[in-house]
Amino acid sequence: xxxxxxxxxxxxxxxxxxxxxxxxxxxxxxxxxxxxxxxxxxxxxxxxxxxxxxxxxxxxxxxxxxxxxxxxxxxxxxxxxxxxxxxxxxxxxxxxxxxxxxxxxxxxxxxxxxxxxxxxxxxxxxxxxxxxxxxxxxxxxxxxxxxxxxxxxxxxxxxxxxxxxxxxxxxxxxxxxxxxxxxxxxxxxxxxxxxxxxxxxxxxxxxxxxxxxxxxxxxxxxxxxxxxxxxxxxxxxxxxxxxxxxxxxxxxxxxxxxxxxxxxxxxxxxxxxxxxxxxxxxxxxxxxxxxxxxxxxxxxxxxxxxxxxxxxxxxxxxxxxxxxxxxxxxxxxxxxxxxxxxxxxxxxxxxxxxxxxxxxxxxxx
Amino acid sequence: xxxxxxxxxxxxxxxxxxxxxxxxxxxxxxxxxxxxxxxxxxxxxxxxxxxxxxxxxxxxxxxxxxxxxxxxxxxxxxxxxxxxxxxxxxxxxxxxxxxxxxxxxxxxxxxxxxxxxxxxxxxxxxxxxxxxxxxxxxxxxxxxxxxxxxxxxxxxxxxxxxxxxxxxxxxxxxxxxxxxxxxxxxxxxxxxxxxxxxxxxxxxxxxxxxxxxxxxxxxxxxxxxxxxxxxxxxxxxxxxxxxxxxxxxxxxxxxxxxxxxxxxxxxxxxxxxxxxxxxxxxxxxxxxxxxxxxxxxxxxxxxxxxxxxxxxxxxxxxxxxxxxxxxxxxxxxxxxxxxxxxxxxxxxxxxxxxxxxxxxxxxxxxxxxxxxxxxxxxxxxxxxxxxxxxxxxxxxxxxxxxxxxxxxxxxxxxxxxxxxxxxxxxxxxxxxxxxxxxxxxxxxxxxxxxxxxxxxxxxxxxxxxxxxxxxxxxxxxxxxxxxxxxxxxxxxxxxxxxxxxxxxxxxxxxxxxxxxxxxxxxxxxxxxxxxxxxxxxxxxxxxxxxxxxxxxxxxxxxxxxxxxxxxxxxxxxxxxxxxxxxxxxxxxxxxxxxxxxxxxxxxxxxxxxxxxxxxxxxxxxxxxxxxx
Numbered sequence: 001x002x003x004x005x006x007x008x009x010x011x012x013x014x015x016x017x018x019x020x021x022x023x024x025x026x027x028x029x030x031x032x033x034x035x036x037x038x039x040x041x042x043x044x045x046x047x048x049x050x051x052x053x054x055x056x057x058x059x060x061x062x063x064x065x066x067x068x069x070x071x072x073x074x075x076x077x078x079x080x081x082x083x084x085x086x087x088x089x090x091x092x093x094x095x096x097x098x099x100x101x102x103x104x105x106x107x108x109x110x111x112x113x114x115x116x117x118x119x120x121x122x123x124x125x126x127x128x129x130x131x132x133x134x135x136x137x138x139x140x141x142x143x144x145x146x147x148x149x150x151x152x153x154x155x156x157x158x159x160x161x162x163x164x165x166x167x168x169x170x171x172x173x174x175x176x177x178x179x180x181x182x183x184x185x186x187x188x189x190x191x192x193x194x195x196x197x198x199x200x201x202x203x204x205x206x207x208x209x210x211x212x213x214x215x216x217x218x219x220x221x222x223x224x225x226x227x228x229x230x231x232x233x234x235x236x237x238x239x240x241x242x243x244x245x246x247x248x249x250x251x252x253x254x255x256x257x258x259x260x261x262x263x264x265x266x267x268x269x270x271x272x273x274x275x276x277x278x279x280x281x282x283x284x285x286x287x288x289x290x291x292x293x294x295x296x297x298x299x300x301x302x303x304x305x306x307x308x309x310x311x312x313x314x315x316x317x318x319x320x321x322x323x324x325x326x327x328x329x330x331x332x333x334x335x336x337x338x339x340x341x342x343x344x345x346x347x348x349x350x351x352x353x354x355x356x357x358x359x360x361x362x363x364x365x
Numbered sequence: 366x367x368x369x370x371x372x373x374x375x376x377x378x379x380x381x382x383x384x385x386x387x388x389x390x391x392x393x394x395x396x397x398x399x400x401x402x403x404x405x406x407x408x409x410x411x412x413x414x415x416x417x418x419x420x421x422x423x424x425x426x427x428x429x430x431x432x433x434x435x436x437x438x439x440x441x442x443x444x445x446x447x448x449x450x451x452x453x454x455x456x457x458x459x460x461x462x463x464x465x466x467x468x469x470x471x472x473x474x475x476x477x478x479x480x481x482x483x484x485x486x487x488x489x490x491x492x493x494x495x496x497x498x499x500x501x502x503x504x505x506x507x508x509x510x511x512x513x514x515x516x517x518x519x520x521x522x523x524x525x526x527x528x529x530x531x532x533x534x535x536x537x538x539x540x541x542x543x544x545x546x547x548x549x550x551x552x553x554x555x556x557x558x559x560x561x562x563x564x565x566x567x568x569x570x571x572x573x574x575x576x577x578x579x580x581x582x583x584x585x586x587x588x589x590x591x592x593x594x595x596x597x598x599x600x601x602x603x604x605x606x607x608x609x610x611x612x613x614x615x616x617x618x619x620x621x622x623x624x625x626x627x628x629x630x631x632x633x634x635x636x637x638x639x640x641x642x643x644x645x646x647x648x649x650x651x652x653x654x655x656x657x658x659x660x661x662x663x664x665x666x667x668x669x670x671x672x673x674x675x676x677x678x679x680x681x682x683x684x685x686x687x688x689x690x691x692x693x694x695x696x697x698x699x700x701x702x703x704x705x706x707x708x709x710x711x712x713x714x715x716x717x718x719x720x721x722x723x724x725x726x727x728x729x730x731x732x733x734x735x736x737x738x739x740x741x742x743x744x745x746x747x748x749x750x751x752x753x754x755x756x757x758x759x760x761x762x763x764x765x766x767x768x769x770x771x772x773x774x775x776x777x778x779x780x781x782x783x784x785x786x787x788x789x790x791x792x793x794x795x796x797x798x799x800x801x802x803x804x805x806x807x808x809x810x811x812x813x814x815x816x817x818x819x820x821x822x823x824x825x826x827x828x829x830x831x832x833x834x835x836x837x838x839x840x841x842x843x844x845x846x847x848x849x850x851x852x853x854x855x856x857x858x859x860x861x862x863x864x865x866x867x868x869x870x871x872x873x874x875x876x877x878x879x880x881x882x883x884x885x886x887x888x889x890x891x892x893x894x895x896x897x898x899x900x901x902x903x904x905x906x907x908x909x910x911x912x913x914x915x916x917x918x919x920x921x922x923x924x925x926x927x928x929x930x931x932x933x934x935x936x937x938x939x940x941x942x943x944x945x946x947x948x949x950x951x952x953x954x955x956x957x958x959x960x961x962x963x964x965x966x967x968x969x970x971x972x973x974x975x976x977x978x979x980x981x982x983x984x985x986x987x988x989x990x991x992x993x
Contacts, residue, residue, distance in 0.1 A: 174385050230422065233407040233415025246423045251596035271408040278401060289390055293383065301382055305389065312393045316400060323403045 013062040013358040015291070021284040022335065022350060026051055028265065028277060029336040035243050036256040036264045036338075043257060043338060050340040054347035061351025066359050069352065070299060073124035076117040077144070083110030084151040091155075099155050111152045111160045115345045116352070118148055118164050119306040122171040127299035138177055145169070156201050159330040162317065167310040174305045207327040224260070227252050228322045231263035239270030257338040259330060262322045285312050291357045300356040307349045314346075424604065425594045428566030431585030432527060434612030436541060436575060438621040439647075439850055444537050445576070447527040451503040452664075453511065454496040457488060459520030467499060470521065473514055474500055474507045482667040490548065490665075496522060498664050529569065529663055533621065535656035536628045539684045540619065540786075540848065542574020543659035563587045572662065573684075575615065575848060578785050582852055585612035616851040618647035623972050627652045630967040634954055635679055636931075637686035639831035639846075640947035640968060643937060645860055646835070646844025648784070649945060650968065651828075653689075655681040678927070688790050690824035691950060694906035695752045695957070696933045697773075697819035699837065699876050702745050704772040705760045706872045713875050716744035723758035725810050732758050732814050735907075749879035750888045752905065754818050761817025766808055769816060770796035775866060777843060778825060782832045783863075784846045792829050795822035820909060830935055830948035838902070838937035838946040840873050841866035877902050881940045890934070893962035899973050900940035903965070905957030906933030929953035934961030938969050945972050 030044055037043035061069070083101055087110055091098040099109050122141045129137045145168030152161040173182070189196075197205065231247035240246065245267035247253045256264050266274055288308030295301040311334060318333040320326035332342050407415065436445035453474060460466050467484075470476065480500055487497045503511070503523075511523055529544050531537060547555075547570045555561045555570075564570070565587060571577035588609030593601040627638050627650040640650040657674050666674075674681055683689065705711035721739030722731040734740070734754040740747065748756035761769060774780070779794025795816065797808040815821040825833075828846065836843040843863040851857060880902035884894035889905045908931040932954030937946035947965055954960035970976040 170389070173389070174382060176381055176385065227422075229407060230415050230418045232404065233411050234419035235408055236412040236416065237409055246593075247419055250423050250593070250601065252419075252422050266404070266408065271405060274404045274408065275401075278397065278404075282397060285393060289386065292386055298378075301386075305386055309389050309393065312396075316393075316396050319400050320403075323400070323407055325399075325403055 010059075013354060014059070015062075015287070015354045015357050018284065018287045018291070018350060018354060018357075021280060021287060024280050025284065025335040028280070029261075029338075031242075032261055032265045032268075032336060033257055033338055035245065035268060036248060036261055038249060039243070046340075047338055047343075050343045053340065054343045057344055058347040058351035058354070061348055062354035062358065064351075064355055066297075066300060066355060069120070069355065070124050070127070073117075073120045076113070077121035080110055080114045080117040081148060081151075083108070084114070084148055086110070088151060088154065097155050097157060099157055109341060111148075111155070111157060111164070112341045112345050114148045114152070114164055115160070115167065115310075116348050118145060119167045119171050119303060119310070120352075122168055122175075123299050123302035123306065126171070126175045126302055127297065130298045133175075135178070135181075138172060138175070138181070141168075141172060141175070145172070156204070157330070158200075158204050159317070162329060163310060163314060163331065166313045167306050170306040170309040171302050174302050204327075204329075207329065224254050224328050225321075225324050227254060228260050228263045229324045231260075232266040232323055235267040235270045235273075237271045239266070239268045239273055242268050244268060259318065259328075259332055259337065260322055261337050262319050262333050265336070266322075281312075281315050285315075288353060291353050294360070295356055296360045300360065304353055304356050307353055311346070311349065423593050423595075425592050425598075425600075426565075427590045427592060429588035429590055429606075429609045430566040430568075431587055431609035432611045433529065433544070433569075433585065434579075434583040434614045434853065436583075436615045436617060438617050438619045438624075440620065440622075441616075442621040444533055444617065444619070444621065445529065445531050445541055448530055449525060450501070450528050451508050452498045452524050452526065452528075453500040453503060454498050454522045454524050455484075456496045456520045456522070457491070466518065466521065470499065470511075470518065473510045474503065476500055479667045479669070482669065483665050486668055487546070487665045496524075501528070501664050531659045533624075534658045534660060536624060537619075537621075538574075538656035538659045539653035539686065540574055540624075540651045541659065542576040543572055543662045544569040544576050545572045545662050546665055569663070573788075574786060575617070577787050579615055579849065579852075583612040583615065586610035613853040613855070615849050615853070617848050618642070618649065618850040619651065619848060620649050620972070623650045623968065624652065626650075626971040626977060627964070627968045628654065628656070630964040631951070634951045634960060634964075635685070636949065636951040636954065636961075637689060637827035638947060638949045638964065638968065639686050639828045640945055640972070641831050641835040641846055643835035643838040643943045643946045644844075646846045646863075647850060648846050648848050649972065650947070651686055651848065653683070653685040653687070655679050657681045684786075684788070685950070685952075686827045687784070687786055688788060688826065689950070690790055690792055690826055691931055691933075692821075692908040693819040693823060693825045693830060694908040694931075694933050695754075695818060696830060696904050696906035696935045696948075697823065698752060698757055699749055699880055699904055700773055700776060700778070700833065701757050701760060701769070701817060702749060702876055702879075703837075703868065703872060704764060704769055705745070706875075707772055707868075708764060708768055710763050711745055711760060713745050713871075716742050716747075717756055717759060719743050719753055719755040721755070723755045723814065725762065725814065730811070746875065746879045746882070749876065749904065750882045752883075752889050757817035758814045759817075761813050762810065764813075766813045766816060767796050767798075769813075770794055770799075775864070776833050776836060777829065777863075778823070778833060780829075782828055782846050784828060785848050789828070790826060792826055793822060793824040819906065827948050827950045830933070830950075831946060834935040834937055834948055835943075835946035836866070837873075837876070838943035840870075841868040877940060880904055880936075884936075889958050890936075890962045892958055893966045897938075897966065897969070899938055899969070901936055901938040901969060902940040902943075903934065903936035903962070905962060906935070907931070907956050908933060910953065926953055930955055932957040932959070932961040934958075934965050936965050936969065938973060945969065 030047060033047055034044050087098060087101045090101065092100045092102055094100060099111065101108055101110060122144055125141055125144060126137065145165065149161045149165045152164060227247060231245065231253050234247065245264060247267055248256055248264045253260055253263055265277060285308060288304065288311060292301060292304040292308055295304045314331065314334040317326060317329065317331045321328050321331065332339055334346050335343065432447055435443060435447065437443050453470065457463055467476065476499060484497060484499050491497055508523065515523065531541060531543065546568055547564065551570050555564050563586060567584065567587065571580040571583065576583065586609060589607045591604040593604055595601055623640065631652065631654045635654050637654065638650060638652040639648060641648055661670055719734060719739035719741060721734045721737055724731055739755060740751050740753045743753045743756050747753065774794055779792050781789045781791045800806055800808050812821055816823060832846050842865045844860065845863050881900055882888050883903045884890045884897065884901045890903050894901050910928050910930060932951040934949040934957045937943040947968060949961040949965050951960045951964065
């Protein structure tokens with residue numbers, strides 16, 4: 001195998017179109033992080049490390065044949081559930097929530113694993129019963145979804161549970177969940193809203209209340225939203241210029257390397273910058289739809305569709321929260337916010353997408 | 366059933382999946398558009414609004430308080446000044462346990478019960494986010510001691526700033542007034558006048574006296590510094606600076622030396638003295654006794670000191686010169702004589718035979734002269750010299766109250782002089798119309814009789830008496846009495862007389878000669894002035910205290926003293942070319958000749974001869990400023 005062949009082997013299972021979209025977003029991430037951390041190179045280097053790890057994970061998954069992936073579904077899901085139960089019983093409390101599990105060598109956050117494991121499990125389950133699909137299968141798949149979501153909601157971690165619930169719902173939806181059930185669910189949800197409200201934690205309720213009037217508590221709970229909106233709005237059409245955002249550089253913007261990084265970008269690059277950024281997301285999501293549409297098996301269609309739609313929801317929830325149309329739930333801006341875990345999960349997802357795309361291409365050719 | 370499912374059409378399934386995917390795509394597209402619209406709304410439509418918010422986030426405007434103008438007397442003696450010092454101030458909003466913090470501070474810096482009381486009072490009255498002084502005037506050691514432990518006291522600040530100080534304390538209290546912390550009412554007033562911006566950093570405002578009347582001049586123009594701050598409120602850099610404009614210095618017409626002599630001349634008497642330069646209306650001395658220490662009020666007075674001042678039977682907070690209204694007694698006689706001459710009701714030579722009383726035609730009621738048995742033959746000259754009551758009973762009756770009202774009104778009786786102090790009262794010059802309006806009664810002839818000797822309804826303030834005396838001394842040409850001679854940087858306006866009564870020279874001459882004779886053998890004030898080396902024109906007066914004044918508590922030990930007559934004395938000197946005119950009122954001083962005249966003598970001696978009556982106590986600032 002000469003060098004050229006080695007190179008070919010390396011890129012064989014990578015999708016250059018999707019990869020270029022991801023690369024562009026990761027570039028935005030590094031650029032914005034540098035500004036958000038006040039020129040702190042360490043942050044950028046750390047994120048570069050995260051990207052490297054994420055890319056390796058993506059490459060490995062992309063090169064994995066699909067039946068391997070399918071074989072992983074059940075063990076991953078079971079492991080995830082065990083860990084989630086472990087968290088609920090023995091987890092470390094940080095910031096008032098029990099999300100982390102100390103397994104001796106490292107602290108892990110099992111809910112991140114479930115972002116992949118839940119849709120994978122559900123897609124695998126549907127594939128397995130493809131020939132004999134009835135409403136019972138949908139019910140069981142729904143149970144497979146509800147259990148981890150309930151556990152994560154209890155931690156409490158509203159952001160992650162919303163994302164996992166969304167990813168699972170997309171599997172159900174794409175698997176042909178009857179419209180009657182969907183509408184029924186919506187009605188039930190609306191009817192049970194008061195009870196759900198009751199079940200929410202105080203801080204979660206506050207965040208939702210703040211959405212309606214953030215100025216009510218401008219220095220307290222509404223502070224994040226208000227400062228985020230100020231940063232975005234004051235950016236204007238062209239932005240204040242790179243490294244020149246006053247909200248960012250004078251510390252007014254909280255969580256600016258993580259959940260509120262969109263505000264940093266918006267402040268410095270303005271509406272034009274946001275057209276570019278949203279364009280990049282649309283590009284990545286669009287590519288995901290193309291891959292989904294071309295997926296050849298039931299499993300791959302469900303998996304690819306769920307990953308793509310979840311990635312979109314991820315983006316929508318974060319930007320919606322920073323611009324004040326959604327409550328503040330802890331959801332980072334995918335691929336741009338600082339953080340290794342969320343990046344790794346996302347890269348794994350895109351690895352799955354690439355695997356789906358490239359392996360069937362090979363099958364076809 | 367199973368067979369049926371097994372026959373599922375793969376094409377149809379793909380079709381259904383694509384349909385679902387297409388719905389998902391549409392749903393994502395719609396939400397993406399929603400985000401875009403939201404971002405467009407924030408960044409393009411609402412940009413200006415959020416830009417303003419971002420700017421107000423980062424730009425902090427710090428007012429730079431101007432230095433308050435210094436007040437000096439006519440010779441440059443400082444009466445109100447600023448000195449740099451340290452205060453320890455507390456921002457109560459930032460302190461969870463105030464009492465404990467104060468106790469802890471007390472271990473480093475002495476906090477007297479008085480400081481604590483004052484702090485409590487300020488705490489009750491404070492505006493939000495205001496810092497309050499717990500201790501003022503820290504010594505250098507105290508500053509060092511606290512500074513070393515500062516980190517233990519978040520919300521407690523050591524502030525270096527300028528303090529107002531009145532070195533003459535009680536002596537100038539009623540004239541200078543004082544500054545104090547701005548209260549809500551004053552703040553509302555400033556907002557109405559749209560001056561609030563100029564007071565953004567100011568904590569003090571003139572409350573009374575010159576400090577109040579000339580507040581706008583003394584305060585100056587606040588400067589501003591724009592600084593960029595981070596979210597923690599730390600200054601990052603200065604963006605712009607507009608320097609403040611210091612308040613203007615005031616030069617008063619007052620002569621501090623004369624003021625000092627006048628205050629001391631009163632001894633233990635209560636009362637008031639106003640001395641005016643008759644040629645221009647400059648107030649040379651302005652005394653209201655007792656005074657109070659204005660330094661106590663600057664940072665808020667403690668309750669005990671306030672109660673002591675407010676409840677004292679001597680009413681030290683009452684500005685007697687400006688607001689005390691007294692019957693003028695016999696000091697009205699020279700003015701009554703001029704009224705008689707003006708209306709030609711009396712010729713100078715006309716004389717009466719004084720039996721020691723006066724009766725109205727058709728009445729047997731006797732209005733008694735102060736001297737039993739009377740003064741014998743009395744013409745106008747003698748009527749002033751011996752202060753003959755009978756003469757004026759008749760004159761007043763003949764003139765009628767309305768003519769008296771008209772002429773004395775021209776002199777300035779019953780009107781505010783227009784001095785540059787707030788709160789002046791007009792006195793009272795009665796007329797038939799006034800009585801009808803005020804008391805719904807007709808004017809009785811008897812009212813006119815007592816009005817002739819200044820014992821009826823008439824009331825005058827000591828300032829007003831000094832003003833009319835100065836007008837008389839200046840041959841009927843009046844100047845507005847004023848305390849400020851010069852405002853720094855302002856070109857003084859040309860001196861304009863208020864009015865000229867155009868009194869015939871022979872009338873003025875007669876009255877002045879008679880008033881000079883008052884200070885000579887045979888006159889009522891000879892006792893105090895026989896040894897004077899300069900000619901003095903004067904008139905004594907006695908105002909009866911008919912009843913205990915309203916608002917005063919009955920106090921057995923004091924009742925006799927507070928019921929004694931008030932003593933009046935008006936004078937000007939040198940009689941030929943008057944340089945000073947004055948009015949003295951000694952409350953409950955008995956006769957004008959015995960108590961008020963000696964006070965005037967000391968003042969005139971000092972002003973005309975430079976003679977100090979006795980060695981003066983040094984007005985030591987440190988003693989009085991603490992107010993212990």
